[in-house]
Amino acid sequence: MPSSNPYDVAVSQLDKAADRLRLSDGMRQILANCRRELTVSFPVRMEDGSTQVFKGYRIQHNVARGPAKGGIRYHPAVTLDEMKALAMLMTWKCAITNIPFGGAKGGVVVDPKKLTEGELENLTRRYATEISILIGREEDMPAPDMGTDARVMAWIMDTISMHKGHSVTGVVTGKPVSIGGTAGRREATGRGINYVTLEAAAYRGLHRDGLTVAVQGFGNVGANAAQCLRESGCKIVAASDTSGGVHNGDGLDPAELARYKSQGGRLMEAPFGDHLTNEELLELPVDVVIPAAMEGQVDESVAGRMRAKIVVEGANGPITPQADAVLDGKGILVVPDIVANSGGVIVSYFEWVQDLQFFFWEEDEVNERLRRVIIRAFHEVTGLAQEQAVPLRLAAVMLGARRVVDATEIRGIYP
Secondary structure, X not given: OXXXXXHHHHHHHHHHHHHHHOOOHHHHHHHHOOOEEEEEEEEXXXXXOOEEEEEEEEEEEEOOOOOEEEEEEEEOOOOHHHHHHHHHHHHHHHHHOOXXXXXXXXXXXXXXXXXXXXXXXXXXXXXXXXXXXXXXXXXXXXXXXXXXXXXXXXXXXXXXXXXXXXXXXXXXXXXXXXXXXXXXXXXXXXXXXXXXXXXXXXXXXXXOOOOEEEEEOOOHHHHHHHHHHHHOOOEEEEEEEOXXXXXXXXXXXXXXXXXXXXXXXXXXXXXXXXXXXXXXXXXXXXXXXXXXXXXXXXXXXXXXXXXXXXXXXXXXXXXXXXXXXXXXHOOOEEEOHHHHOOHHHHXXXXXXXXXXXXXXXXXXXXXXXXXHHHHHHHHHHHHHHHHXXXXXXXXXXXXXXXXXXXXHHHHOOOO
């Protein structure tokens, strides 16, 4: 039975690409292994006076094409293998979009919702100190991920700046604009999904006007993707959060859903249409389904019942390998995460460049640059998929791996 371990899955995807690229055993080993794996255990003083010890990680997969780049995740289910897998996927994501970064990922095993603001800040500053031996504006630049946000990035930036004795704005991306963040970063992943979805629809011969879309996971990524798609002429017919979702064939207003959620509402109880489960949302007969929640939401069973024409992966790894094969067999186009949700790292790169130059762009310039980069990446992946007669996921990994191999061979093996 195929492994469900995320790192095993990532290596399996690499193996398929390596076979197609006819890579040597030595190059396969370089690509399959993470360059650095840092595990830290650190104490945090809680507000009741007690002390708790937390475990965290920072993984650098490959830096052949440039400094390491990758988010920091706060979640109870964080594991070393998950971090290694996500770091590898970040390497491919940066290479596919032709951004001069390598892949990294970090995380802490914690439920941030159970911490007070003071405890969350203490944990963040201590974690940042522990991983400070790896991160830096020319070495490894973290960004927000699940359970973290601009505020957390501000604490990390300030912590590293205190260590250095001067402000180091470029050490993280996804910061507030007031301290060196970029306009358009918060919406970047969702906006990128919008651009990719429209390109995928055109690739499949579908028109954007009236394109029906269901979004699983109405967090930052899903909500922004839904809003951008609606502004582009699509019809958002279903959306869900952890509680479940709401469906309305006449269309939903993402801004209205966002206001409802900001007031503490759950979409399973939203008064805007019929209610349904997260699984039922995935199985709706729509043009596009965007799984933007957690990993592994689409298993083999769910895939067998899906009726969408296109699936655009907003989350990392929402489709299991077995489900991938089922969807491919049904002729459902899957746009993989390493293409679909790359808007975040693209605009993170823009933020880093602006920080280094101390010169900042207007939001419309950020959005237009994002559009050009992500659409180019989508067409390069689809072009390779057609040339090799393979699914988009395999084509994407092939493209990313080939660019990393090229950089490795040009640089040579030290010493």
